[in-house]
Amino acid sequence: MFHRKLLLLAHLVAAYSLCAGCMTLEQMAPPVGDPFVPVARNMELELSELVKGRDIYISDCVRCHSVEPISRYGVDKWKRILPRMIKDTKLDADEASAVSSYVFAAQRVLEQSPSQMEAAQAARTETEPRESSGSLGRN
Numbered sequence: 001m002f003h004r005k006l007l008l009l010a011h012l013v014a015a016y017s018l019c020a021g022c023m024t025l026e027q028m029a030p031p032v033g034d035p036f037v038p039v040a041r042n043m044e045l046e047l048s049e050l051v052k053g054r055d056i057y058i059s060d061c062v063r064c065h066s067v068e069p070i071s072r073y074g075v076d077k078w079k080r081i082l083p084r085m086i087k088d089t090k091l092d093a094d095e096a097s098a099v100s101s102y103v104f105a106a107q108r109v110l111e112q113s114p115s116q117m118e119a120a121q122a123a124r125t126e127t128e129p130r131e132s133s134g135s136l137g138r139n
């Protein structure tokens with residue numbers, strides 16, 4: 001019984017330490033999937049460019065800080081911050097345009113799916129019960 005509690009505690013600690021800002025990577029930087037298709041068409045962007053942009057976003061843009069949740073900033077804020085960050089990251093012109101396209105497309109995708117935004121905001125409070133019931137289920 002005592003061991004079981006310890007195990008549960010270990011699971012919870014592991015769950016918390018994995019929880020970067022308590023949002024998943026998919027919530028912070030949504031993968032280029034179905035919801036991007038109409039947005040890309042609308043913005044006249046290639047999906048392949050968006051895929052490249054996300055790769056840059058989750059690999060190059062994390063050299064100095066962790067992944068920034070795209071939904072944390074509005075379009076105006078992104079327009080101000082991106083050029084500076086792109087310069088800091090020393091991206092070439094193609095990479096710069098890919099990462100900007102991805103950020104603005106992801107912005108629209110997130111805007112159009114309030115449920116995803118809510119899920120992101122609720123992630124913090126949901127983590128504990130979900131992880132603990134998962135642990136109990138596995139034990």
Ligand code: HEC
Nearest residue numbers: 057060061062063064065068073081082085086088089099
């Ligand atoms: C060379 C280091 C470095 C790289 C690479 C970098 N950043 Fe940053 N970033 C910073 C620093 C330092 C800050 C905090 C101070 C500031 O706003 O300049 C920051 C802050 C931010 C913020 C928060 C801005 C705010 O005002 O709160 C966002 C969003 C951001 N970065 C996005 C990005 C993106 C997107 C990329 C990739 C294109 C990127 N960063 C690459 C150093 C970097």
